[in-house]
Amino acid sequence: MMADSGSNEEVAVIGNTDITSTESESNIINTMVERETALLRKMEINVAEAEKRTGKNTVNMQETYTVYLIEIRPAETVPGVGAPAAPDTLWRRYSDFELLRTFLLVTYPYIIIPPLPEKRAEFQWHKLSADNLDPDFVERRRVGLENFLLRVASHPVLSNDKIFFFFLTEEKGWREAVLETGFQDKADSRLKSLSAMFRVKNPDKRFTAMKQYSDELNTVISQLLRVRARVADRLYGVYKVHGNYGRVFSEWSAIEKEMGDGLQSAGHHMDTYAASIDDILEEEEHYADQLKEYLFYTDAVRSVCKKHDLIQYELEMAAQDLVSKKQQREELATGTVRVFSLKGMTSKLFGTESQEQRESRLAALEQSIQEGEEALKEKNTECQEFVQMAWEDIERFKEQKDKDLREALISYAIMQISMCKKGIQVWSNAKECFNKM
């Protein structure tokens, strides 16, 4: 079920419809691994376990939290030869992952940073627990965290980050190392870029389109997840009511002679049918998780576009600033007032300035213009570099998204087929019993 070895294709080929959805899911993970980065050539990453811990938090209060075990193994060059080496392991909690992600967000503003699994359960249908300590939730989160690490590890740029490497290898002292980088300073400006309302005069059409697409995707996936939860709820009801047939057939069979056996066994099948929905819906949660990842991805896309807007805006401001300064210089040199300046006005009102004053002002302005030109050049370079790197990552992201979502839809179709097959099986069994009545 893997992609053909020896080709550079990253497409997992599904040979038949008997592939289970978990196999299809692992196809996605495998395609990530095959996107060979230097990091993944060296190591295999797993989030193997989850454990509950209690400890004192920052305000010295007892709290219960979950930690996740990260396992690093040297990548096998020759599979199956010799005993597998014992993995290096360390424990991380969710807030560590959050810190790592924030660091990456600030440090690589032109990269679409992979999202973390949700902090609190959302879009749940009623049966699933929304409790963070619920074992099913913890398990799905474990998978999500592993997914996050693999996404980062397979990214051409992010996989080379030192802090990320330490996250995987240094349990103690990692938090300090992160804080030492001083990334929080840049973080403030990042916040500004996200919330600021500013108008860009010449927006880059590609980024505008991307932002719009990302918003649309966000809307449609949210909608999909919400409706899917309702669908799951209803389907649960349908299956469970059939369980009542089990009971009544059993009671009825007690007063029947020839019909009794057939009815009784048919009733058992109805019970089986009613029970089967639990597994079916459990499996569908994987599909929901795949959609959720991309829902959260849209936030990351949006923030890259916003950052670009900010840089573009700053560039335009810098250019505008330079233009106005040059105009001022011109006025000062020729004596014509075209641009309003407070100094100019006051000197007009309160008497003309002396030649010396004018010359010193001109000199200051020249200096400012020179600095302005430097700043503009820098800003321009920054902008161009940002655009280039961001757009490269956006293209990479688009390809990844198309492939992943296609896989997800296929695996959803497979789940549906499996559900139909199970249904047919149970009803066929029941029919056989009815025939024996």
Add this chain to the structure above:
Amino acid sequence: MSVGAPRALASSGQKPITEILHPLSAAEEPLSATVGGDKQEVGLTNGTPVETSSPASTSSLFNRLQLDDDLEADVRDPYADSSETRDLFVTVDDPKKHVSTMETYITYRVSTKTSRVEFDLPEYCVRRRYQDFDWLRIKLEDSQPTHLIPPLPEKFVMKGVVDRFSEEFVETRMKALDKFLKRVADHPVLSFNPHLNAFLTAKDLNKRQGLALLSKVGESVKHVAGGYKLRARPAEFCAMGEYLDTFNQKLGTIDRIAQRILKEQSEYLTELREYGSVYSSWVGSEDELLRPLEGVAGCVTTSCGALEDLGENMSQDFLPVLREYVLYIESMKNVLRKRDQSQAEYEGRLEAAILRKQEDRTPMPVEVEKCQDKMECFNADLKADWERWQSNKRQDFKQLLTGMADRNINSYEKSQAAWESLITLLQDKQTEDKTSETN
């Protein structure tokens, strides 16, 4: 369960032909060699002989002309006699609306094919409305009070709640009327009732007169004096009563469950439709994902259609049959009550006669003997009909439940086929892309 009508006139002193085990007993009766449907001996109560195959020319003509669908119906028909002995075939179909100044109503075509001498012609075709069926049933009940008369679909429908002229309603009703008539036609006694004959043959069913004479038959049995208290009901009839009560209860429960399932499925369907439309709306912003998304939306739509059909079928075919049996049970309990009355009357009269005998040595009055005969006839008829009813019930429910299973299977199969073809489509595209990329 061994099946068979009583072979001779029941009379006092003779052991009942079929000992019915208490239905609630745990003992398993050894299965007799009945295969498939009933093997009905056509010997009868009431002394009326039945020709199994008349030497008359109509019979041979009939045998040659036996239509395919009748043959099919024979195979499907669970309460049919084996085809060699059946000589009366009835069908109800072709509903038509009639509008007159006074009223609007539906008539149905009632077709008969028979080789019986009681009928002048081998084939008949008449149109009847529900009222006529109702008339027939009342007449049968009156003239054959010791027999179980099959039920009719419900008479009254709330105008405004149910559309009496909707296709579904008419279809459901027609099927029930067809079943009613077939059951009567298959009954070894009821099928010879002159009222049935009139119903099947008369151009203009004159309800008011003409058949008054015929209805005198069995009237003596109809009027059972009330006021007599029953001392001890025989165990087998107690068992019947208890069985009917429990069975009635279970049917009610099954009806409620089926309705609940329909409701849940309908709500699921509503959500599922919206779900499909979200995929459709997603298509607008995508390029590469266009095909898979459209495909998924399509499959969801197909599943919705399959589910809709399932619901309709259950509503039209499953629930009415359940309700029909509830009506059947009601009418059976009535018959049981009448039997009780008949026994009570006999016992009462007997007691009075014995007392009188003790006083003035008069012989046992004829009345009392008549009563005894009546009662024993009743018991025998009832037992025979009970067996037949049990057997029919078994076939009916077997058919009903396997039908339910089939419909569910069918619904899943449709859905599965849609999803599988989507996967094939997407896989083909995938291999297409691969080959074009490597080229």
